[in-house]
Amino acid sequence: MISPSQKFNDQSEVLTHDLRHRAIVQTALRKYEVVRGKSRGAFQDYPSARQAAAETKWEALNHLDKYLAEFADKLEARGTKVHWATTGEQAREIILGIIREKKARTIVKSKAMTSEEIHLNGALEQEGFEVVESDLGEFIVQLRKEAPYHIVFPAMHLTRGEIKELFNRELKANSSDSPEDLTMVARRVLRQKYIQADIGFTGANFAIAETGMISITENEGNARLTAALPKTMVTLLGIEKVLPRLDDLALFLPLLATSGTGQALTCYNTMYGGPRQPGEFDGPEEYHVVLLDNRRTELLADPEQRDALHCIRCGACLNVCPIFRNIGGHTYGTTYSGPIGSVITPHLRGLQDWKHLSFSSSLCGACSETCPVKIDLAHHLLQNRRNASEEKASFLWKTGFKIFSFIFNRPALYKLIGPLGRIGQKLHPIVKGTKLDPAYSWTKTREAPKIAPQTFKEYWRNRP
Amino acid sequence: MTEREKIFARIREALTVQAPRPGLQDRDTASLRPISKGAPAANAREWLPPVGDSFEDQLACFRANAIDLKATFHLANDRDDLAKLLLELRDVEGWKKVASHRGELTDAACQTLALPVCRTDQPFDASELEACDAGITECDALIAQTGSVLVTNRSAGGRALSVLPPHHVVIARREQLLRDLPAAFELLKKKYAANYPSMISFITGPSRTGDIERILVLGAHGPKKLTIFCV
Numbered sequence: 001m002i003s004p005s006q007k008f009n010d011q012s013e014v015l016t017h018d019l020r021h022r023a024i025v026q027t028a029l030r031k032y033e034v035v036r037g038k039s040r041g042a043f044q045d046y047p048s049a050r051q052a053a054a055e056t057k058w059e060a061l062n063h064l065d066k067y068l069a070e071f072a073d074k075l076e077a078r079g080t081k082v083h084w085a086t087t088g089e090q091a092r093e094i095i096l097g098i099i100r101e102k103k104a105r106t107i108v109k110s111k112a113m114t115s116e117e118i119h120l121n122g123a124l125e126q127e128g129f130e131v132v133e134s135d136l137g138e139f140i141v142q143l144r145k146e147a148p149y150h151i152v153f154p155a156m157h158l159t160r161g162e163i164k165e166l167f168n169r170e171l172k173a174n175s176s177d178s179p180e181d182l183t184m185v186a187r188r189v190l191r192q193k194y195i196q197a198d199i200g201f202t203g204a205n206f207a208i209a210e211t212g213m214i215s216i217t218e219n220e221g222n223a224r225l226t227a228a229l230p231k232t233m234v235t236l237l238g239i240e241k242v243l244p245r246l247d248d249l250a251l252f253l254p255l256l257a258t259s260g261t262g263q264a265l266t267c268y269n270t271m272y273g274g275p276r277q278p279g280e281f282d283g284p285e286e287y288h289v290v291l292l293d294n295r296r297t298e299l300l301a302d303p304e305q306r307d308a309l310h311c312i313r314c315g316a317c318l319n320v321c322p323i324f325r326n327i328g329g330h331t332y333g334t335t336y337s338g339p340i341g342s343v344i345t346p347h348l349r350g351l352q353d354w355k356h357l358s359f360s361s362s363l364c365g366a367c368s369e370t371c372p373v374k375i376d377l378a379h380h381l382l383q384n385r386r387n388a389s390e391e392k393a394s395f396l397w398k399t400g401f402k403i404f405s406f407i408f409n410r411p412a413l414y415k416l417i418g419p420l421g422r423i424g425q426k427l428h429p430i431v432k433g434t435k436l437d438p439a440y441s442w443t444k445t446r447e448a449p450k451i452a453p454q455t456f457k458e459y460w461r462n463r464p
Numbered sequence: 465m466t467e468r469e470k471i472f473a474r475i476r477e478a479l480t481v482q483a484p485r486p487g488l489q490d491r492d493t494a495s496l497r498p499i500s501k502g503a504p505a506a507n508a509r510e511w512l513p514p515v516g517d518s519f520e521d522q523l524a525c526f527r528a529n530a531i532d533l534k535a536t537f538h539l540a541n542d543r544d545d546l547a548k549l550l551l552e553l554r555d556v557e558g559w560k561k562v563a564s565h566r567g568e569l570t571d572a573a574c575q576t577l578a579l580p581v582c583r584t585d586q587p588f589d590a591s592e593l594e595a596c597d598a599g600i601t602e603c604d605a606l607i608a609q610t611g612s613v614l615v616t617n618r619s620a621g622g623r624a625l626s627v628l629p630p631h632h633v634v635i636a637r638r639e640q641l642l643r644d645l646p647a648a649f650e651l652l653k654k655k656y657a658a659n660y661p662s663m664i665s666f667i668t669g670p671s672r673t674g675d676i677e678r679i680l681v682l683g684a685h686g687p688k689k690l691t692i693f694c695v
Contacts (some may be wrong), residue, residue: 031678042513049511054486062483065475072468078662084467136684137675155675163676179676183684190685195590211660221627221671221686227663228623229590239471247649250508253666254610254645264513264529265610267672268627268686270665277662281585282622293471301478307486374486 004333005356011331012360021157021328028156029319035262036316042264043254053255054374057310060209060242064300067209067242068291074212075289078274083290088118091292095120095201095234098288099129102232104198108190110216110223111135112203113151113313114236114292117335117348132193134222136186143170149329151336152260152315157328190222200230200284204237205312206252210245213273214289217256219266227272233284235272239291240300240309246271252312259314259372299347305380308343310373317367317377323360332357339367339377346384352392358384418455425451508646515609515643522608522641529611533669534682535690546635546695547576553691554579557631559597565621567602569635569695574600584625599629599687605651606636606694609644612668613692614651616661623663632670632687636694 002010015021040046060067072082085091099107107129109115121142124131133142137154141147143166148154155163164177173185202223204214214235216223227233243252249269257263275287300306318324318338329337334345334354342357358381367377389397407413428448431437439448454462465473515525523539530537540546553559554577563582564570574581582592584599593599601620603613613634617623626632642648652664671686682688 028678043511044514045511049508051486052507052511058483058486062479065472065479068475069472084471086467086470090467134685135675136673140675153675153678156678158676160676160679179679180681182676183673183681187683187685191594195594213660213664219671220673220684222684224623224627224665225685228627239475246653247506247508247646250512250645250649254512261674265612265666265668267668267670268665269668270663272663273660274662280617280622280662281587282624283617283662291471293474297471297474297478300475301481303481303483306483310486 004353007333008331008356008360011333012327015327015331022326024157024159025325025328028153029325032262032319036258037262039254039258039262039264043258049251049255050372050374053251053372054307054310056243056248056251057312057373058307060244061240061300061306061309063244064239064242067244068207068239070209071207071212071242072289072291074209075274076212078212078277080212080274080287080289083288084293085290086293088292088294091118091236091290091294092120092123094290095236096123096127098232098234099124099127099199102198102286104129104232106130106132106193106197107199107201108132108134108193108197108226108230109138109201110203110218110226111138111154112201112236113148113335114203114238115201116148117294118236118292120236132190132197134190134193134220134226135218136183136220136222139186139190140166143167147330147335150315150318151313151338152318157330194225194229197230198232200226200228200233202226202233202235204235204241205256206243206249207237207241208246208249208271209242211271211273213246213271214241215249215253215269215271217253217260217266218268218270219261219263221268224268224270227270227284228282231284232286232288233272233275234288234290236290236292238296239293240296240311255372256312256314259312259316259370295348299344302347304383305343305347307373307375308340308347308377308380310375311340311344312373313340314372316370316372320366320370322362322364322366327360339381340375343375343377343380343384346388351384351388355384355388358382358388418451418458421451422453506646509644512644512646513609519638519641522643525608526606526611526641529608530669530692533611533690535611535669535692537692538694540693540695543572543695546693547572549693550576550633553633557597561596562598562600563593563596563621563625563629564600565602565625567621569602569637570600570621573633573635584621590624590628593624593628596629598631598633599625599627600633600635601626603634603636603640604655605640605642605648606692607642607645607648607666610666610668612648612666613690614642614648615665615667616656617663618656618661626665626667627671627686630683630687631689631691632667634690634692636692638694641694 083094133139140155149157160177167173175181205217206215257266276283324338346354361381365378561580565585604619605614670690673684
């Protein structure tokens with residue numbers, strides 16, 4: 001079997017040379033940058049808003065026991081059934097249990113990265129249930145049997161022409177390639193699904209402890225419909241989503257929109273606090289909330305990187321990341337890609353298998369700088385590197401440093417390095433560009449730097 | 465031990481070690497204004513986009529935001545003017561049937577329109593609501609800062625009415641215009657804290673998507689049009 005790291009390297013190699021892919025991604029992100037800049041600029045004091053958001057998340061996470069209990073108890077008091085899952089498998093079983101009990105056939109879903117994390121769709125389809133993703137981008141990648149490319153823009157890597165072909169083939173749509181027409185195709189198909197579906201499934205952006213509500217941020221209205229029409233509603237969310245107070249949203253809703261899509265506020269920001277209450281005439285009769293740990297408590301136990309749980313999944317760090325922009329979202333092979341994915345995946349899925357992501361970084365710090373809740377992502381990548389080599393250093397790493405310290409502790413040997421290097425460089429053209437070249441991984445795409453004709457010491461000694 | 469207890473045990477174990485306060489990596493942190501203890505949102509007004517103090521300022525702000533969002537906003541002079549505007553809209557769009565809920569403003573609107581009405585504050589059929597040309601609702605507030613309409617399922621005829629029909633028409637009173645998001649949350653607390661509605665929604669423009677090449681398309685799943693009347 002190919003290791004995740006080998007797969008990552010192979011795929012990166014392909015995509016960094018794919019100019020078409022690069023053009024699509026750069027065009028999409030340029031549009032994002034313009035509107036994000038405008039929305040940030042509209043704040044009277046963006047740095048303070050950001051600092052307050054970071055402190056609020058810090059408060060929530062560092063008193064998670066208190067706020068999570070308050071959230072769950074308040075929800076239950078108003079007739080919601082709250083479930084707890086330590087693992088992804090438990091969460092899948094809970095959700096399957098609800099669906100079986102309701103004798104449901106069709107499940108309509110609004111966007112939820114947590115469900116990608118636990119591979120819910122596959123599990124449901126295997127049991128013979130029909131699962132329909134209703135977010136347009138998710139709907140497109142579901143038809144392509146792909147994972148979302150980006151946590152906010154799932155179909156960012158596709159052109160309208162490709163989507164037209166997909167719709168015409170899979171949905172017998174006969175649509176033009178205008179985004180308007182294509183959106184209307186999805187609208188028509190999905191409208192019927194909302195009305196037929198037995199179960200509405202959603203994720204959540206925030207969980208409000210004070211009032212026992214979840215909050216969903218979206219633009220299309222698909223989550224609104226998912227939470228309005230089916231008889232049973234199920235929400236899956238990670239335990240880290242908690243915010244202490246309802247009015248914290250006055251800060252978090254605009255911050256999430258600004259960082260996520262560049263809007264001042266997204267089209268629908270909706271809070272749900274339970275199933276249909278007495279005197280209400282629509283909405284689900286039953287409401288289930290599934291709270292997922294899935295190794296989040298392990299990340300919580302690391303005080304150095306605990307703030308990675310502050311993440312509001314806005315995707316801003318992906319958008320500014322030079323690595324993401326070149327290798328694309330699928331290359332990561334993880335649910336969460338980009339800098340935040342590189343930081344948390346080793347915690348969620350094993351450090352040794354996923355440490356390569358933390359090494360694939362230029363450490364430029366753009367991610368730390370853009371994060372609306374001030375997660376110091378670039379630093380966490382370094383900490384992952386340190387932890388990985390402390391835990392299990394590779395042979396090359398260990399011998400490399402042994403040789404290094406051997407030579408650098410011996411002035412006579414050290415003096416030989418310069419002249420030897422210059423001889424080596426003269427011989428280099430013989431093997432350069434071939435696989436015999438010891439520096440092949442560098443020189444296949446770049447020139448090796450020239451070694452100076454004399455060392456500084458030599459220069460100083462012979463100075464005029 | 466239940467699963468809940470196990471998760472809480474792990475959380476408490478993890479939190480025995482303190483994590484550093486956030487933002488310390490920034491050298492400029494000292495220059496930031498101190499954040500009041502426990503309730504940062506109390507200061508949010510000083511950080512969020514500015515809105516003027518007077519009704520006229522706030523109205524102008526709301527109107528400008530509505531235009532940006534591609535929503536339609538009308539300020540009616542009085543109830544008669546509102547009736548005239550509604551009839552115009554009915555005729556231009558050729559409405560055959562509308563959906564609505566009981567309320568002083570919506571009842572008057574339905575009477576003016578003289579069309580068959582699907583009521584969502586009594587048991588109704590989703591397909592019937594879907595076939596209506598417009599959903600006419602009241603609201604809890606209009607928010608100048610963001611151009612949003614604040615609805616709850618109690619104030620606006622349930623969960624589906626404001627999102628299923630292709631055109632959402634909101635009728636609001638002048639005094640419902642609020643300055644900003646903090647004011648909206650203040651209102652929610654004052655009005656509902658004893659018993660919150662099961663759905664609260666900030667609607668900011670008609671439904672939209674940019675999922676295909678980041679090109680804006682209106683009416684992704686929810687209404688293609690949002691018209692806001694203020695009287």
